[in-house]
Structures are given as C-alpha cells and as structure tokens.
Amino acid sequence: MKYVDEFRRGDVARGLAARIAEAVQPGRHYRLMEFCGGHTHAIARYGLTGLLPAAVQLIHGPGCPVCVLPIGRIDSAIELALQHGAIVCSYGDCLRVPASNKLSLYKARALGGDVRMVYSTADALQIARDNPARQVVFFAIGFETTTPPTALALKAARAEGLRNFSVFCNHVLTPPAMQHLLAAGDAVQLDGFIGPSHVSTVIGSAPYQAVADAYAKPVVIAGFEPLDVLQSVLMLVERINRGEAGVATQFTRAVTTDGNATARAVVAETLVLRPTFEWRGLGQVPQSALAIHPDYADFDAELRFGLPYRHVPDHRACECAAILRGQKQPQDCKVFGIVCTPDNPLGSCMVSSEGACAAHYHYGRFTAPQEQPA
Amino acid sequence: MSHPTRKLDITHGRIDMTHGSGGRAMAQLVDELFAPAFRNDYLAQGNDQAILPPPGGRLAIATDSHVISPLFFPGGDIGSLSVHGTVNDLAMGGATPLYLSAGFILEEGLPLADLKRIVDSMAAAARDAGVRIVTGDTKVVERGHGDGVYISTTGIGVVADGVQLCGSQAQPGDAILVSGTLGEHGMAVMSQRENLGFASPIVSDSAALHTLAAALMAASPGLRLMRDPTRGGLATTLNEIARQSGVGMQLQEDAIPLQPAVRAACEFLGLDPLYVANEGKLIAVCPAAEADAALAALRAHPLGRHAANIGQVVADPHHFVRVRTPFGGERLLDWLAGEMLPRIC
Numbered sequence: 001m002k003y004v005d006e007f008r009r010g011d012v013a014r015g016l017a018a019r020i021a022e023a024v025q026p027g028r029h030y031r032l033m034e035f036c037g038g039h040t041h042a043i044a045r046y047g048l049t050g051l052l053p054a055a056v057q058l059i060h061g062p063g064c065p066v067c068v069l070p071i072g073r074i075d076s077a078i079e080l081a082l083q084h085g086a087i088v089c090s091y092g093d094c095l096r097v098p099a100s101n102k103l104s105l106y107k108a109r110a111l112g113g114d115v116r117m118v119y120s121t122a123d124a125l126q127i128a129r130d131n132p133a134r135q136v137v138f139f140a141i142g143f144e145t146t147t148p149p150t151a152l153a154l155k156a157a158r159a160e161g162l163r164n165f166s167v168f169c170n171h172v173l174t175p176p177a178m179q180h181l182l183a184a185g186d187a188v189q190l191d192g193f194i195g196p197s198h199v200s201t202v203i204g205s206a207p208y209q210a211v212a213d214a215y216a217k218p219v220v221i222a223g224f225e226p227l228d229v230l231q232s233v234l235m236l237v238e239r240i241n242r243g244e245a246g247v248a249t250q251f252t253r254a255v256t257t258d259g260n261a262t263a264r265a266v267v268a269e270t271l272v273l274r275p276t277f278e279w280r281g282l283g284q285v286p287q288s289a290l291a292i293h294p295d296y297a298d299f300d301a302e303l304r305f306g307l308p309y310r311h312v313p314d315h316r317a318c319e320c321a322a323i324l325r326g327q328k329q330p331q332d333c334k335v336f337g338i339v340c341t342p343d344n345p346l347g348s349c350m351v352s353s354e355g356a357c358a359a360h361y362h363y364g365r366f367t368a369p370q371e372q373p374a
Numbered sequence: 375m376s377h378p379t380r381k382l383d384i385t386h387g388r389i390d391m392t393h394g395s396g397g398r399a400m401a402q403l404v405d406e407l408f409a410p411a412f413r414n415d416y417l418a419q420g421n422d423q424a425i426l427p428p429p430g431g432r433l434a435i436a437t438d439s440h441v442i443s444p445l446f447f448p449g450g451d452i453g454s455l456s457v458h459g460t461v462n463d464l465a466m467g468g469a470t471p472l473y474l475s476a477g478f479i480l481e482e483g484l485p486l487a488d489l490k491r492i493v494d495s496m497a498a499a500a501r502d503a504g505v506r507i508v509t510g511d512t513k514v515v516e517r518g519h520g521d522g523v524y525i526s527t528t529g530i531g532v533v534a535d536g537v538q539l540c541g542s543q544a545q546p547g548d549a550i551l552v553s554g555t556l557g558e559h560g561m562a563v564m565s566q567r568e569n570l571g572f573a574s575p576i577v578s579d580s581a582a583l584h585t586l587a588a589a590l591m592a593a594s595p596g597l598r599l600m601r602d603p604t605r606g607g608l609a610t611t612l613n614e615i616a617r618q619s620g621v622g623m624q625l626q627e628d629a630i631p632l633q634p635a636v637r638a639a640c641e642f643l644g645l646d647p648l649y650v651a652n653e654g655k656l657i658a659v660c661p662a663a664e665a666d667a668a669l670a671a672l673r674a675h676p677l678g679r680h681a682a683n684i685g686q687v688v689a690d691p692h693h694f695v696r697v698r699t700p701f702g703g704e705r706l707l708d709w710l711a712g713e714m715l716p717r718i719c
Contacts, residue, residue, distance in 0.1 A: 001637050010700040047703020226701065342711030363705040366694045 007225030008046070016230040017051040023237045030056045030237055033326055034194040035178065037064030037354025038224040044359035046226040056233060059188065059326040060356035062177055063196060065142040066093045067324060067348045067355045068279045071312035073170050074099035077139045080168065081105070081113030084305050087131060088115045089124040090139035091146070093352040098345055100312055105139075121153035128157070128165035137301045138167045145198040147171045147290065148263040151270040154296050168301035169292050172277065174199050175207045176288035181325060182215045188326040192236040194229065195221035197251055204259030208247045216245040223251040270296050278311060280348055281324030320347035323356050330357040337361060382406045387486040394480065394514025407490055408510060411497040416473075416508035424508035426473060429532040434469035436460055437528040445492065445522050448562045449578030450653075452525055453496035458580050458653055459604070460529040461503050465584035466600040466656065468539045468591060469531030471503060476510040476527050481520030492523060503582035505529065537591065543598035544619035548687040549665035551658045553586060553672050554579070554680040555631045556608055560650035561639045576635050581654030586677045590656075593671030594664040601657045606710045607649040611657055612695045613709045622690025625697045625707065629684045649710050659687060 024030065034040055040060050043049060049058060062068050074097050081088040088105065095105040095117060109115040114134075118124050121138055128136035140150040150167060157165045174196050181187060195208060200221045212219045218239040222232035232250040239248070249255050270293050277289030292300040301307065314320060318340070319333035330336050330349065340346035342358050349357035382402060392399035409417065416424040438459040445452045457474065464471045476496070480489065500507050562578040583602060591597055603611040608630070616623050632647055640647045654677060660668045665683055672678030695707040 001634055001641065004638075004641060008700070010702060013701045045705060046701050047699050047705045048701070050703045051701065342708075358711075362708045362711075366692065366696060366704075366706050 004225070007223070007227045009227065012227055013051065013230055016227065016234055020056065020230070020234050020237055021053045023234060023241065024053050024055045025241055028055060028240075029191065030240055031059055031189055031191045032056065032194055032233065032236055033059045033061045033181075033190050033192075034229070035061040035063040035174065036196050036199070036224070037067065037352060038197055039194055039222065039229055040064065040356055040359050041354045042224055042226050042229055044363035047363070048226060048229055049364075051230070052233065056237065059190065060323065060329075061193075061326060062181070062279065062281055062324040063143065063174070064349070064352055064354040064356070065146070065172075066097050066352045067320065068172060068177075068281060069094075069097060069141055069170060069348065070278045070280045071099050071314070072278070072310045074105065075310065075312060076307045077105060077168060078103055078108045078113065079307070080137050080139075080301065080305060081108050081115050082111060084135065086114070086135040086137045086305075087127060088113065088137050088139055089118045089127060090115070091119075091141065092117050094139060094141055096345065096351045097348050098351070121149045125153055125156055125162065125165060128162050132164060134164060136165050138165070139170070140167050141170045143172060143174050143196070143199045144202045147267050147271065148202060148260075151266040154270040154292065154299050155266065157299050158296060166299045166301040166304050167292060168307070169271065169290060171271065171290040172279065173288050173290070174203070175211055176285055177279065177282060178208065179211045179214075180282055180285045180288070182211065182217070184325070186325075186327070190217065190326070191240050192218040192220070194232050194236065195219040195247070197222055197224045197228070200249075200251065200255045200259065202260050202263050204257050205247050205249050205255055206257050212245055212247050218245055219247045221247065221249045221251050221255050223254070269293065278309075280314070281321040315346050318347035320349045320357075323349050330360040331365075333357070337365060382486060384486045384490050389480045389482055389484040389486065389489065389514055391482055391514055391516070394512060400512065403512065407486070407493060408512070411493045412500070412507040412510070414506040414508065416506065417510075424473070426508065426530075429472060429530075431532040431534055434464050434467050434531040434533050435528065436463035437526065438463060439524065439526040441521060441524050442563065443521050444563070444566050445488065447566050447578055448576065449558075450580035451492055451495050452523060453492035453494070454499040455580050455653060456525040456527045457496055457499035457503060457505070458582050460527040461505060461582045461584060462602045462653075462656075464529050464531035465582070465587040466539070466602055467533065468537035468587065468600070469533045469584075470588075471505045471529055471531040471582075471584055473530045474500060474505050474507045474527050476507050476525060478510065478512045479520055479524040479526075480512065480514045481522050482514060482517040484522050489523065492525075496525075499582070503584065539597065539599050541599050541601065541615050541618040542620075544615055544621050544659045544687045545598065546621060546687050546689040547662055548598060548659050549662050549668075549683050550612070550623060550625065550685045550687065551660065551665065551668060551672065551681060551683050552603075552608065552631065553583075553656045553658070553678040554654075555633045555636065556603070556652055556655060557632065557636045557640065557647035557650035559653040560607070561636050561647075564643070565639065572639070574635055574639055576633070576639060579652055579654035581677055583654065583656050583677065586672065586675045587656065589671045589675050589678075590658055590668055594658075594660045594668040596661040596664055597668070598659040598661075603652050603655060603657055605651050607647070607651060608657065609646070609648045609695070609707045610710050612707065613693075615657075615659065616690075616693040616695055619687070620693065622688045622693055623685060623695040624688050625685035625695065627697045628700045629682055631680045631682045648707060662686065
C-alpha cells in the first residue's frame with residue numbers, strides 16, 4: 001500500500017533501533033511520554049517496546065480522547081437519549097465507555113435510547129435533516145483533531161436554520177494537559193515527550209513551545225506510523241544527551257509551525273475556552289477545553305436541555321487516573337485483565353484500542369507472565 | 375389448490391400481512407415464487423415435512439441465521455449467503471452437504487421483485503453446491519419489525535467413515551493454513567452501508583467450500599480440523615481453536631494473504647482485516663509433514679489459489695495467538711471485543 005508501507009518497513013525499523021541502542025548513554029534513563037493514544041496503539045500494535053533498549057522507557061500519556069472523558073459527561077449524554085428522547089450521535093469508541101449505574105451509551109440503546117454511531121459530523125447533520133421532528137444532539141469529543149469538524153457542523157446548522165440540531169461540546173486541548181502533567185505535585189519523572197501527531201496538523205508545533213521552555217523538556221512531534229515513533233525516539237534520545245529542550249518536528253510531512261489557519265479560524269469563530277474542565281485522571285484543568293461560542297448558543301445542547309455537570313468518582317479499584325498521569329502501567333492495576341477487560345471495561349482506558357489498558361490487553365499481555373491463563 | 379385468478383405481481387407487488395396469514399395469498403406466494411425456484415421431488419410432495427432416504431453414513435447438521443444489511447452486496451446477496459453459510463458449516467466438519475431447510479421472516483412492504491431475486495439466487499447457489507432445499511417456512515412481520523428479510527437455513531450432510539475432524543485436535547508443531555485472502559466479505563458489505571458508502575472494487579468472497587474441503591482432506595489424511603473464519607475473522611476463529619485444543623499459536627504477519635484494496639479500506643476505516651468476516655475462506659490445521667501437500671491441493675482449486683501457510687501451533691497454557699510482525703516485534707492477536715468499531719482519530 002503506497003504511502004503506508006514506506007512507514008512500516010522492518011529493515012528501516014531495525015536500523016533505527018540499532019541507532020537508538022548506540023545513542024543511549026550508559027547509566028542514563030530516557031523516560032518518554034507518548035502523549036497520544038494513536039502512538040500508544042502503534043507502539044503496542046507493532047511491538048515497538050521490544051525493539052528498544054531497557055534504558056528507554058515509554059510512558060503512556062492522557063491523549064486517548066475517550067479515556068479522559070469524565071463519567072459525568074457520559075452520564076449527561078445518556079440522559080439526553082433516555083430522559084430527553086434525543087437522537088444522540090457520536091463516534092464509535094464513545095459508545096462503550098462505562099458510565100454510572102453500569103450503563104454506557106451502548107447499553108442505553110438497549111434500554112430504548114436512540115444512540116447512533118457516526119463517522120463524521122456530516123452524518124449527524126444529515127440525521128437532523130432526516131428527522132425534523134426529533135432533537136438530534138452530536139456528542140462532540142476529542143482533541144484539536146476532531147474539533148474543526150464540530151465547528152463546521154455548527155456553522156452549517158446555523159446557515160441552514162437546522163433548529164433540531166445541537167452539539168454537546170466536550171472538546172479538550174492538548175498543551176494545557178501537558179503543562180498540567182508537568183506542574184502536578186505528584187508528577188512522574190519525564191525526560192521528554194513524543195508530541196501529538198494529528199492534533200499538531202491543526203494547531204501547529206508552536207503551542208508546545210511555552211511548556212517545553214518552562215519545564216526544559218524536549219518535545220518531538222511524531223507521526224502515528226511505527227517508523228515515525230522510532231525516529232522520534234531517536235531524536236529525543238539525542239536531544240536528552242545534549243541537554244536540549246524545545247520543540248522539534250519529526251512529522252514534517254504534515255505539521256507546520258502554525259498549523260492549519262483555516263481550521264483554527266473556524267474553531268475560534270464557533271467555540272470558546274472554558275475556564276476549567278474536568279478530565280478523567282487529571283481532575284480539573286484550567287483553560288483546557290472548549291464550549292460553544294455565545295454566538296452559537298442556540299445550538300448548545302448544554303443550554304438547550306439545561307444539562308447540569310455532576311462529578312462522578314471513578315470505580316474505587318480502577319487505576320485509570322494513575323495510568324493517564326503516567327504514574328502506573330496497566331499491569332499495575334489489580335483489576336486489569338481480571339474484572340476489567342475490553343468486553344466488560346471498568347475504566348475508560350480499557351475501552352478504546354488507543355487506551356493504554358486496551359492496547360496492552362489486545363497486543364501485549366503475553367509479556368506479563370503473572371497473568372491468569374485465559 | 376385454488377388461488378386468486380390473478381397471478382402475483384412480481385414486478386410491482388410487495389409483501390403484505392396476508393402473505394403470512396396461512397390463507398390463499400400465502401399459498402400463492404409459495405406456489406408461484408418459492409416452489410418453482412427450489413423445485414425438487416421432496417419439496418414437490420407438498421407436505422409439512424420432507425421424508426428423506428437414509429444417507430449412508432453419519433449425519434452432520436448445522437444451522438445458521440442471516441440478518442445481513444444491505445440485502446444485496448457486491449459478490450452476493452442474503453439468498454446465496456444463506457446457502458453458503460450453512461453448506462460451509464457442514465463442510466468444515468468433513469461432511470458432504472445434501473439437504474437444506476429454509477425459514478423466511480419477511481417484512482411487510484418488501485418488494486416481491488427483491489424477494490424473487492433473493493430466492494432465485496438462493497436456488498442457484500444450492501444448485502451449484504449440489505444441495506436441495508427440501509422444506510421451508512414463511513412468516514411475515516409488520517413493517518419496522520424486520521430488515522426486509524431474514525433467512526434461517528438448516529443443513530444436513532453425510533460424513534464418510536474415518537473422517538474425524540474436530541476443533542480440539544490441533545497439536546503443537548501443526549501447520550496453520552488459510553485458503554486465501556482475508557476480509558473481503560466484511561469490507562464488501564461495509565462499502566455498501568448507507569452512512570459509509572465508499573467506492574471500492576472489493577467483492578464478497580461468499581462461496582460454498584465443500585469441494586475445496588474435500589480436496590484438502592484427500593491431500594492431508596492427518597488433517598486435524600477446518601473452520602471458516604466468518605464473524606470475528608481469522609483472529610476470532612484462531613482464538614476459538616486455541617482454546618478448544620488447549621494450545622497457543624504463532625503466526626507470521628507477512629505470510630497472511632490480504633488484497634491491497636482490503637488493506638487500504640481497513641486502513642482508512644481504522645479496522646484490522648484479521649477481524650473482518652469471510653464467507654468463502656477456510657482455516658485448516660494439519661500435521662507439519664502434510665503442510666506442503668495440503669497447500670498444493672488448496673492452491674490447485676479455484677477457491678484456494680491464494681492459500682498460504684501462516685504459522686504453527688505451539689504449546690501455551692495461556693492459549694495466546696501471537697503474531698510476529700515484519701518489524702521483528704511480537705504482538706497478541708486477541709479475541710474481538712464488543713462490536714468492531716472504528717477508532718476515531
């Protein structure tokens with residue numbers, strides 16, 4: 001497959017792995033956080049950890065969009081479907097995230113809720129056009145990558161006067177989360193970041209500069225293909241050896257300093273910063289999420305349905321919070337693979353294949369010999 | 375039987391509730407649409423049951439329900455699929471398929487032209503596979519309570535003496551073969567879904583596998599088992615076998631045959647082709663010493679041209695199916711969890 005196979009070549013991977021092994025200095029640790037779930041997935045899917053020397057440790061970050069969504073937000077989406085009778089549209093992974101009362105959007109569907117999986121906001125708009133007598137809510141989640149399509153849907157809905165359409169906006173921002181992780185009192189020791197890939201095609205590489213400078217860490221913006229990840233690890237190891245902080249881009253085929261100006265403009269027109277937002281695992285993070293701009297208030301599901309936000313604590317045994325902060329590995333969690341499995345997830349990290357727990361469960365758990373036989 | 379004098383209007387007519395009422399309309403539907411298509415001596419007896427001659431061997435029986443949407447897809451339709459699905463379930467046990475029963479649940483409003491197309495396709499698939507549809511049933515549900523048509527088929531086959539295939543027989547050291555490229559049925563269907571529709575040359579592999587299975591059995595006397603990797607794809611089927619046999623498996627990722635179009639479609643939808651359904655492929659486990667002969671037999675058959683040896687059975691108390699990536703890394707090929715959903719970013 002052209003333009004894909006080139007980034008998955010085994011011989012090149014082995015060459016990069018050898019160069020990383022050479023570059024690693026004795027007695028030194030390289031604790032690298034891969035921010036994105038896409039990286040976590042690629043690392044697990046291609047068995048990249050096995051190609052790296054022991055001194056290079058990859059630590060999963062909070063960049064899996066469904067993992068960081070707090071339970072209270074899913075509860076609200078379920079409420080829209082079950083109590084308000086709205087058609088709730090969302091991206092696939094979101095449907096399986098566990099919420100309160102052993103529910104999920106999937107299970108709400110079995111209870112009679114009209115919950116539909118869509119591939120894009122255009123599908124949600126079409127559902128609204130096709131069902132003029134019904135309220136149709138797009139449950140918007142994700143980082144800066146999925147934000148511009150939500151912004152365009154808001155513009156389209158207003159232009160068409162699509163009165164039965166609204167957006168329940170839960171979009172979150174990457175740089176404030178990175179800053180929050182580094183500033184936390186219980187921060188895990190990190191030597192560098194494998195920086196966001198698709199997010200950076202939208203916002204560019206510039207927004208990470210302040211964090212990288214303030215905490216004197218190298219950030220290398222990396223693509224999601226396995227060779228991208230390995231090359232970025234090499235770039236980080238070299239920078240750590242030189243004591244060099246700042247932002248560099250490995251994913252040069254798609255990321256510029258300023259990103260996509262058109263996408264940023266449409267987001268700025270339709271969405272505004274929230275003063276604070278709860279992230280699963282990170283708690284309240286100031287200025288880390290977006291709400292709908294007052295100009296588009298007519299299409300704001302939170303206002304239309306008067307949705308109050310309620311904080312709901314995670315299950316007591318669930319270690320998602322520590323895993324999302326990079327403090328624990330999936331296999332450190334007592335319920336991993338026993339009570340919490342992809343078929344019956346207790347925590348959000350076990351849902352999406354980008355979640356650290358699901359990625360480890362799907363691809364890597366044979367490396368954990370302490371596990372019970374299936 | 376006395377019928378309304380006017381014949382069924384196949385071109386413009388639609389299924390209505392009277393077609394399931396047990397009255398004249400239902401008899402007319404059977405006589406004018408089903409009976410001519412499926413015509414055979416047993417069906418022609420017109421009884422509530424088909425009485426069949428002794429088959430001369432052990433009986434195999436399998437049943438399969440088909441609820442596919444859309445009803446028509448590149449490479450087949452629900453009619454041909456309902457024959458192939460059950461024929462293949464019989465064939466994987468080493469049985470020669472002989473007879474099918476067919477139950478139809480029709481939704482009020484289904485165009486008769488669609489039903490005729492489905493029934494004709496089913497009849498053609500049965501004819502090609504050498505099986506006879508000897509008894510059937512039709513029910514009609516109100517509009518909105520079905521998806522056009524659901525078809526449930528049950529098949530009866532006969533197993534020759536000495537044939538003893540079973541999912542529990544895989545042994546460490548055995549070879550794992552697949553009969554061709556994977557994931558075509560699932561991706562062909564997905565390309566037709568209304569909210570997804572993408573243009574692609576992918577055609578369902580839906581086919582009856584019993585002659586391919588027979589060729590394989592002849593070439594590999596020690597054959598342990600065969601399975602058709604339908605829902606859940608190769609990954610799920612291998613995990614089932616690993617659990618049933620109490621073994622592990624070690625696959626070589628670059629040996630697994632995939633069409634470029636399937637790889638590409640899976641790539642942009644965020645799906646793994648190893649979890650995508652097939653309807654015309656089989657997985658076989660055979661002793662390593664017979665692997666070359668088995669592979670040659672598969673490749674000599676039109677349905678097995680792209681057959682490949684993809685790995686081997688290993689001893690593993692965890693029953694893990696592991697895949698060696700072209701990178702030299704290793705990963706698990708796990709059971710499918712939940713419904714196959716695309717990743718979002």
